[in-house]
Amino acid sequence: MFSSAIRSSLRSRINPIKSIQPVRINGLTALKVNQVRNYSDHHEETFEEFTKRYEQEFEEAYDLFEVQRILNNCFSYDLVPAPVVIEKALLACRRVNDYPTAVRTFEALKFKVENNQQYEAYLEELKDIRQELGIDLKEDLITE
C-alpha cells in the first residue's frame, strides 16, 4: 500500500512532453514534433529588428557556408545593411578564416548602395575594422 502510494504520487508529478503529441492523420497515428526552423524567413520586420537579427546571426555563424548564406540573405532586402551588420559580417569572415569572402562583402556593398557617396561613407565608417583585419577592396586588389 505504501509503495503504491509513492508510485501514484510520482506518476502525477511527471508532466507529459508537450512538444511531442500523437496526431491522427488519415486514420494513422503520427507523432507531431514541434520543429523550429532557424532560417532567415521574416517578411515583415523593422529596420532595427533586421539589424539586431543579422548581428546575432553573424555572431553565431560557425562555418564559411553559414557566413555566405547569411551574407546573401542580408543583402536580399530593400535596404543596405547597417555598418554594424557589415562589421559583424567581416568579423565572421575572420572567424571562419576566409579572406576572399571579406573582400566580396565590400564588393556586394558597392553594388547594393545607391551611389558612390554612400559607398564612400560606408568605407569611412568601416575603415578601422578594415585596417585592423587587413581587408583590401577589390578595386585596389584586382586591376584590369
Next chain:
Amino acid sequence: MLRVTRTIPKRFKSTPKISDLNKPNEENLTPEEIQKRKQEAAKLAMQSIKDMTSMLSSHDDKEVEKINSKPIYQNPKLFDSLNLLHQGQIIEELQEKYNKNWNKMTSKDKKLGYYISYGNWGPREKFDNWNTSEVPHDLPFENNVNKSINLPNDKISRLPERDLRLTDIRKDQFNIKRIDGVTKFFIYLSLAIALGAIYRDKYIGEDGKPVEVIIRDIYEEQRLEEERLEQERLEKERARKWYYLWLK
C-alpha cells in the same frame, strides 16, 4: 647392433655448378670482405624490392609530387590547369595564410585567393568580368533599395529572389537537355549499330542469310500416302448401304 653403410651411386652425385666453381673459397675471405659482400647483397635486395614496387604502382610520380607554387602566385590563371591534387596543395597553402594575420599576406596571395574563389575558372568559367568593376554575374540580389527607409521602426521587406540559373551566362550550364555535337554523334552512331546488329541477328545471321534446309522423308511420305489410301478405302466401305448386299 647392425650398422648399415651406403655409398651414393655416382649418377646421383650432383655436379658442381659453374657459379660455385667461379666462387672463391669463402674460407679464404677476410671478415671485412664477407661483411662487404653482405652489404652489397642487402643493397641489391633493396633495389629489387624498389623496382618491384615501382612496377606495381601505376601512377606517375610527377602527378603526386608537390609542385613549386611560386609560378601560380605569379600568374593565378595557371591554377586552372593544375590537377586536383595540386589545386588542393595551393588551397591548403593559402588556407594556412588565411588562418594567420591577413595584414601579413602579400598582394599576390590575396589576388590568388580572390581568383580561386571568384575568378573565371571551373563553374565560373565564362565569368570574364570577374576582374572588372561590372556587377558580377553571380550576385544573388538586386540593388532595389527603398529610399523611404530611414528610421529604426520603418518596415522592410525582402526582395524577390534572383534565380541565378536563369541568367544568360548560366543558361547553358543548366540546360541539361542540350548535348554537344560529338556526344550526339556517338549516341546516334551506337544506336544505328545496335539496330543494324539486331536486324542482322534476326534476318541474316553471321554468314549471310541462312538457307532453309527442307528434309524430305520419302518413307514417311509413302507411309502417310498408304495411310491416306487405307483411310479412303475404309470410308468407302463404311459408305456402303445395307441394301448393297442384296444387290450384289
